Amino acid sequence: MVIIIVKISLSIIACSRRWTLRRGANPVAPTFLTVVVDKILDDIEKPIRFSSQQLTMATSNFSHLLGAGSFGAVYKGTFMNGMSVAIKVLNGSSDKRIEDQSLAEVTTVGRTHHMNLVQLYGFCFDRNLRALVYEFMQNSSLDRLLFGADEDIEWDVLYNIAIGTGKGITYLHEECQQMIIHYDIKPGNILLDTNFCPKVADFGLAKLCNRGQIHVTISGVRGTPGYAAPEMWMPFPITQKCDVYSFGMLLVEILGRRSNLDVNLPDSQEWFPRWVWKKHEMKRFSDVMIVCRIQEHCRDKAERMAMVALWCVQYKQASRPSMNVALKMLEGGVEIPLPANPFLHLMESPQPEVLAEVKGEACSFPLPAIRILAESSNPGTAPTI
């Protein structure tokens, strides 16, 4: 009887501590917290609030830098149970900006669960430290794999990374409770675990949107040059198609294992995505295979990747496929119609359709049956399923 009473009391204490931690109230002494956190980390569901002492301890005073982006540095941390984490310390020019960014991350990725999205374990909103705690990714980010010194990676692995990344973005757009637009899809924001399984990360610019909301208003410039869709830099309405555009640019980089912006590489006297378009137009895909060092057995996948990329980077949002369709085409489940030249606008003045978009007339194509509607003879229309 005594044993039962003691057991019940212990579980009540444990539950109330766990609840308190998750709510983020009353910081408790660090030593006790470490024990409790270790237990909780075994069974994570929602982001947990950490104290700055805990994170300072876990990172040995922020000594192991993993990487840095525009908004802060990311450090490796290890909790007492041996679990590794990545801790992003947010620093910015104003408290408001840090707050907006950290809240964007917690409210978006904090409520998602998908094998192709990085898992947010928790956060620290102490006065002296604003930080986000993520699952640790052993193989760092895709930019290092593509543009780093280690070039031995099999192209097949890269193709699978593209598929996984597409699944992560599709989930954000179409499958989670509220649609999430990421706004900053690029290789530096795709993390890789031990098995090179990709996880979309860095939700600092992300925004939750109500489904059915076609145009999103954004404040300030978002995204990264080279990946950001043209409408991001102009007074155009924004939709989730901006992520589709960035995904297309990422696919071109995966295809070539090179940065689109690298003008020092051979055959890149012109912008690499346009070079790929020209090769596609001239039906000389073999040149792409040779220059990009893609093995013959990967030809189908590589050709698909190039075509999907060219669809995704269409100038007009309405001409780009949804992520779901882009993914299906990339996986090979459906036939891919011939894309129009996505770079025509670079030579010509704005077309009437583009002006229509400015007026908010862009449309989307959520159709049910698995069918490609766009025909090769009408390449200005986005493929749908």
Ligand SMILES: Nc1ncnc2c1ncn2[C@@H]1O[C@H](COP(=O)(O)OP(=O)(O)O)[C@@H](O)[C@H]1O
């Ligand atoms: N969970 C993680 N595991 C391992 N490395 C990470 C992790 N998160 C970020 N990094 C490294 O830090 C870099 C910057 O992280 P990111 O979240 O993109 O921050 P920023 O908002 O500053 O761009 C990444 O490109 C990657 O190299």
Ligand SMILES: [Mg+2]
């Ligand atoms: Mg980043």
